[in-house]
Amino acid sequence: MDWYGWCGKLVDIDLSRRKIQVIPLELDIMRLYLGGRGLGVYLVYNELTSGIDPLSADNVLVFATGPLTGTPVPTTGRFACVSKSPLTGTILDSNCGGRFGPYLKFAGYDAIIVRGASRTPVYIRIADNVISIEDARSLWGKNVRDTTAALRGYGSVLCIGTAGERLVRFASIMNDNTSALGRGGLGAVMGSKNLKAIVVNGSNRPRVYEPNLLRYRNADITRLLVASPVSSKGLRVYGTPVLMNLINYMKVLPTANFRRSTSPHAYELSGEHIHERFEVRLTPCYGCPIACKREIRSSGMEVPEYETLAMLGTSCEVTNLNAIIEVNHLCNDYGMDTISCGATIACYAELNNLQLDPKTLISLVHKIGTRRDVGDELAEGARRYANKMGHPELSMDVKGLELPGYDPRGVLGMALGYATSNRGGCHTRAYMVGMEIFGKPKLIHRLSWVGKPNLVALLQNIFAAVDSTVMCKFALFSVSEEEIANALSAVTGIDFTSEDFIQVGERIWNLERLFNLREGFTKLDDTLPERFFQEDTDIRRISKAEFMSALLEYYRARDWTKDGIPTYDKLQALSIAGEYSHVA
Amino acid sequence: MWREFNKFGKKLVQYGLTHSHFGNMSVRVGDKMFITRSGSMLDELDENQVVEVHLHKPTSFDIIASSELIVHREIYKNTSALAIIHAHSPFAIILSLLTDEKEIIPMDSESIYFLHEIPIITGKVGSTELAHNAADALKDHKAVIIKGHGTIAIGKILEEAYVHTCCVEHACKVKYFVDLQNALTGRL
Numbered sequence: 001m002d003w004y005g006w007c008g009k010l011v012d013i014d015l016s017r018r019k020i021q022v023i024p025l026e027l028d029i030m031r032l033y034l035g036g037r038g039l040g041v042y043l044v045y046n047e048l049t050s051g052i053d054p055l056s057a058d059n060v061l062v063f064a065t066g067p068l069t070g071t072p073v074p075t076t077g078r079f080a081c082v083s084k085s086p087l088t089g090t091i092l093d094s095n096c097g098g099r100f101g102p103y104l105k106f107a108g109y110d111a112i113i114v115r116g117a118s119r120t121p122v123y124i125r126i127a128d129n130v131i132s133i134e135d136a137r138s139l140w141g142k143n144v145r146d147t148t149a150a151l152r153g154y155g156s157v158l159c160i161g162t163a164g165e166r167l168v169r170f171a172s173i174m175n176d177n178t179s180a181l182g183r184g185g186l187g188a189v190m191g192s193k194n195l196k197a198i199v200v201n202g203s204n205r206p207r208v209y210e211p212n213l214l215r216y217r218n219a220d221i222t223r224l225l226v227a228s229p230v231s232s233k234g235l236r237v238y239g240t241p242v243l244m245n246l247i248n249y250m251k252v253l254p255t256a257n258f259r260r261s262t263s264p265h266a267y268e269l270s271g272e273h274i275h276e277r278f279e280v281r282l283t284p285c286y287g288c289p290i291a292c293k294r295e296i297r298s299s300g301m302e303v304p305e306y307e308t309l310a311m312l313g314t315s316c317e318v319t320n321l322n323a324i325i326e327v328n329h330l331c332n333d334y335g336m337d338t339i340s341c342g343a344t345i346a347c348y349a350e351l352n353n354l355q356l357d358p359k360t361l362i363s364l365v366h367k368i369g370t371r372r373d374v375g376d377e378l379a380e381g382a383r384r385y386a387n388k389m390g391h392p393e394l395s396m397d398v399k400g401l402e403l404p405g406y407d408p409r410g411v412l413g414m415a416l417g418y419a420t421s422n423r424g425g426c427h428t429r430a431y432m433v434g435m436e437i438f439g440k441p442k443l444i445h446r447l448s449w450v451g452k453p454n455l456v457a458l459l460q461n462i463f464a465a466v467d468s469t470v471m472c473k474f475a476l477f478s479v480s481e482e483e484i485a486n487a488l489s490a491v492t493g494i495d496f497t498s499e500d501f502i503q504v505g506e507r508i509w510n511l512e513r514l515f516n517l518r519e520g521f522t523k524l525d526d527t528l529p530e531r532f533f534q535e536d537t538d539i540r541r542i543s544k545a546e547f548m549s550a551l552l553e554y555y556r557a558r559d560w561t562k563d564g565i566p567t568y569d570k571l572q573a574l575s576i577a578g579e580y581s582h583v584a
Numbered sequence: 585m586w587r588e589f590n591k592f593g594k595k596l597v598q599y600g601l602t603h604s605h606f607g608n609m610s611v612r613v614g615d616k617m618f619i620t621r622s623g624s625m626l627d628e629l630d631e632n633q634v635v636e637v638h639l640h641k642p643t644s645f646d647i648i649a650s651s652e653l654i655v656h657r658e659i660y661k662n663t664s665a666l667a668i669i670h671a672h673s674p675f676a677i678i679l680s681l682l683t684d685e686k687e688i689i690p691m692d693s694e695s696i697y698f699l700h701e702i703p704i705i706t707g708k709v710g711s712t713e714l715a716h717n718a719a720d721a722l723k724d725h726k727a728v729i730i731k732g733h734g735t736i737a738i739g740k741i742l743e744e745a746y747v748h749t750c751c752v753e754h755a756c757k758v759k760y761f762v763d764l765q766n767a768l769t770g771r772l
Contacts, residue, residue, distance in 0.1 A: 229622075234647035242644040249645070250632070271644055439648055443605070443623030446632075 004209040005067030005491040006030055007108050011131060013124060015193050016057055016116030020131050025110060031494060032575060035066035035110055037093040038468035038508045040082025043113060044091060045511055045579075050518045054086040054185075055167055055192040057117035063104070063158070063198070064111035066470035070102035070206050070286075072214065073487045074221050075472035077102050077286025084519075085184040086192075087169040087340070087381050088400035088424045091515040094172075094186055095428075095467050097285030097293070098179030099156040106202030114195060123197040125154055128204070136196035140165060143333040144174045147197055152176075155201030161335030164191035166371045168379040170340035170402075174332060178293065178302050179285065182337045184401060184423060185381075209493030217487045221479050225289060228478035230438050235292040235474060238271025239280075240306040243405075245270045246437060247310070250446070251538040252410035254315040254403070257346035258396050258529075261407040261537035265319035269309040277321065278303075290474055296325070304328035304338070307427075310405030311342030316349060316356050323358030327365045334369030340381060341368060343402030347382040348374070351394050396529050399424035399521065408532055410539040411436045413444070413452040416550055419526045420456065422512035430459040431473055440477045447539075449546055453553035458502070464512075465505030507574040510558075510566050518582045523564035526551060585611065585618055586631045592669070592746045593626035601749055602626060602671040607734065608650035611742060612666045615639045619649045619656060651710040655736070658715035663722050665738035669745040672734040675756035680704050680731045682763075688729065688755070691762055695755035702752055703728045727752045 001008070012021040033042045040062040052058040061083045068076040079101030085092035104112070107126050114124070118133070121140040125132050139147050143161040151157045156176055164171040164187030171187030172180045181187075190196075208214050225231045234242040247253045248266035255263045267273055274280070280303055284291035294303045304312075304324055308331075313324045331338045345364050349356050356364075367375025377385050382402050386395035396403045401424025408415030417430035427433060435455070436446040444451070462481050466473060471484060485501040488494075516525075533544045552562060559570040568584075571577045589609055596602050607626050610619035616636055620626065624633040637645045637653065639660055646653055656668050679688055687701040703721040705728050707714025718736050721728045727737035727748045735752050739745035 229647040229651065233642070234644065237642070238644055242647065245644045246648060249635075437648075439621055439623040443621060 001027065002207075004207050004493045005071065005488075006035065007105065007110050007206065009109055010111040010113060011109050011126065012113050012115070013131075013133070014116045015114060015118040015122065015133070015195060018118075018133055020133070022109075030067070032504065032507060034465065034468035034504055035069070036064050036078070036080040036468040036470035037082060037095065037464060038504060039064045039111055040080050040093055041091060041508050041511050041515070043111070044082045044084065045515050047113070047115070048084060050520075052084065054084040054089065054189060057115075057193070059084050059189055059192070061114040061186065061189055061193070062111060063114075065101045065105045066468050067488060067492050068469040068471055070105035071208060071491050072218055072287070073471070073491065074218060074225060075285075075288045075290060075475045076470065077288060078470040078472060079104065080467055080470055081173065081181045081186050083186055083189050085401075085423065086167070086188045087185040089519055090399055090423055090521065091512045092184040092186065092423050093467065094181040094183050095470065096175050096179050096181045097288065097472065098175035099286045100158045100175045100200060101470065102286045103156040103200045103202050105206050106204055107200055108202060108204060112198065114193060117192060118194040121194050121196050123151065123159075123195065123199065126198070126200040127155065128202055139196045144335050145177055145333050148174070148177050151197055151199045154199040157197055157199050159197035159335070160187040160190050161333055161369070163334040163336045163369045163379075164188055166379070167191055168336060168368060168371065169381045169384070170337040170344070172335050172337050174335050178283065178295070178332055180332070180337070183339065183426065184337075187335045208491050210490045214487065214490040217483065217490050221475070221483050221487065222289065224478040224483065225475065228440065230440050230477040231290045231474060235290050238275060239292045239294050239303055241269070241271035241274055241303065241309060243306040243437070244309055245272065247306075247405065250410060250437065252407040254310050254405055254407055256317050257315055257343075257350040257394065258403070258407055258531055259350070259535070259537070261410060261539055263314040263319065266314065268319050268321055269313045269324060273321065274303060285472070288472060290472070292474060301325055301329045302332060307405045308338035308342065311339045311346070311402075312361070313342075315342055315346040316361055318356050318358055318361045320358045323361060327362055330362070330365045330369065334365070336365075336369060339404045340402045341365065343396055344368075344378050344382040344385060347386055347394050347396065348378055351386065351389055351391050393530055396531065397425050398528060399525050401425045403529075406433070406437075407537065407539070408528060409537060409542055411446045412449055412542070412550075413446065413456055415528060415532070415542060415547070416452055416456045416554060417460070419528050419547075419551065420460070420554060422509065422516055428473055429463060430456045431463055431476065432456070432459070434477050438477060441480065449550045453550050454557045457554055457557040460509055461502050461505035463505065464508040465501050468504065468508060503574065507576060510571060510574055511576060511579065513566060514576075514579050514582055517565065526564060586629060586634045588742050589618070589620060589634050590629045592742050593620070593629045595746060596669070596671055596749070597625075597627035599750070601673045601753055602734070606672040608652050608656075608670050609742060609745075610650075610656045610668045612639065612660045617656060617660060619653060621648050622650050654710055654712065655715040655718050658719040659722055659736070659738065662719040663738060665722065667739045667742045667745045668736065669742065669749050670734060670736045671749050673749065673753040673756070675760050676729045676735045676752050677732060679756045679760055680729045688759065690755035690759065692755060692758045695751050695758070698751050699726055699748070699755065701725075702755065704731050705729070706731050709733070
């Protein structure tokens, strides 16, 4: 059959048996899950049985592009990776820019599924229809920059550093040095399989069903991206550090492990200050006109993202910009999530009553990346570390995933989004930054619960679908699901309405929930650290009664029971009623 | 500061001079300005809905300020205004759409006394064209009408800008009904 947008096949690689298969995909499945996060969740849900060790050969890694990846639709040079998280035990998806996604598509594949584990270090090489498993013993022990340099002649390089090799539970996978599959420990899963890297190159562009219509749809999207001050004036000028001064002004900046929510030193880590101090060069992802990523021209070091500045900076009470640039670079080179790394160090500092300085912070990052000394305990993540030390209340996480750079006391939609996130404490599931911080597409009151449960559920659905196309979330500051559904229809030749698109997201969200329920998670895990219910900062603590009421309203909005379990009718409406037996 | 915004924001909505999340207000203080946030409702303003931005230097706060920030900046740079109100007053919009003239001459004595003529300018929302046209016209006028869009009024304080906003709408309302009556009775 003719495929448009999709390639219609995936690569199945069993590292235990060194077996490589190219498997055709079914259009019906792609219509239901699109690709990217959706396809990955579908495959991981069906491949895994409950209770497997995420760091065993039983786990799988799915790298998946979407129908828009590598097409001319703006901001779609992305792909997703899905697995069971070694940090949280939940389903885990992560989303990445760079070039790997488009190149995989150009090679002719929608996805790669990696199963089993190799006895010795290997890497996978894909160049169109030539796929091989190669010896990586000479690469083992190298960090990301050296590994990427060694393999970049073969195409776009996706690899782990020593953090992934040593099973740091928040190890990331890096694409072409600086783009990260950041959260939840996907790098450790790769390390557990003795898989050092995947390098891909391809020579065929995906086919588009209606190229002329797509040009028209793309003009629509580009016009909106240019018109929105967030994308054209904020992210393009300052990158994500544009958020630092805004978040501090709104009194939701994590400071001292969320004991405070403003920092007098925020400006030193702000986009404005970075601009004053350094000449920067834009390093955009493939096909992205927003171009939020950047590096310092003189040193070639990456400008840290806002989340890094907040979690390794103000949350650790180290506001020396040079130090944060250095630890950001180190985290990328070791292959570690900067959010979890910063949050775990902040937890360590509070627990041991330490005032960190730049030198100590840098030293701790080295120790975690190599699992040396105290780094070995911190490499387990904040929750395991705090539990081990007898102070579970000092880990600022949800379901084991450390919270990012927004204090939930001052952004209540975000609070509910954190608590109900299927992968744990994450800001990008409902991405309430748009409405509660930027006021895009509509400014809503961030200290009110009114309307939030419905809105959080809707946005979680929309972003699950966006993550499956795979488009950048930042585009959603400017464009709506309507423009994306229109582009999707023009690319695939299948008519997607906005409602169809949102329903895809809802299906994915429910399947993720079923995965977590199957793993033993319950409504008790849909909560926040007690600190946010008990301590005031510049913003008052969250009322637990109001939070619980909002949570119940959220379950109702999802047609779930009061225990947070999807009903049979809901699953039937989403064409996944067959999975009801897992939760009945 | 935000209480002043709150007071005149409520009055603007209460008297039908703007509604929903349309319209914006600002006050200049030295090289800074306080301006309402993008998407804020003028009758619900609190301290979180007014942001401080630099007059000459763009900062990260620009992206949460009103989308007409560029217009406010240009007006402050080119006129003696210290306060600006942009409203979507209905009769001003209607009259601007009914005429091909470049200005409206008020018929009532109060408005002609305060405003003289009211220029009608053009330009898309938040555009540099609109910013230049508004700043240029407001060098020697107290208020302008953006064709099919709304009003911009200036003053030394918000209250004065509010008075000018009311005056424009009053002038347009009077002129609309007089013109209508004249058309109905054939007195044109």
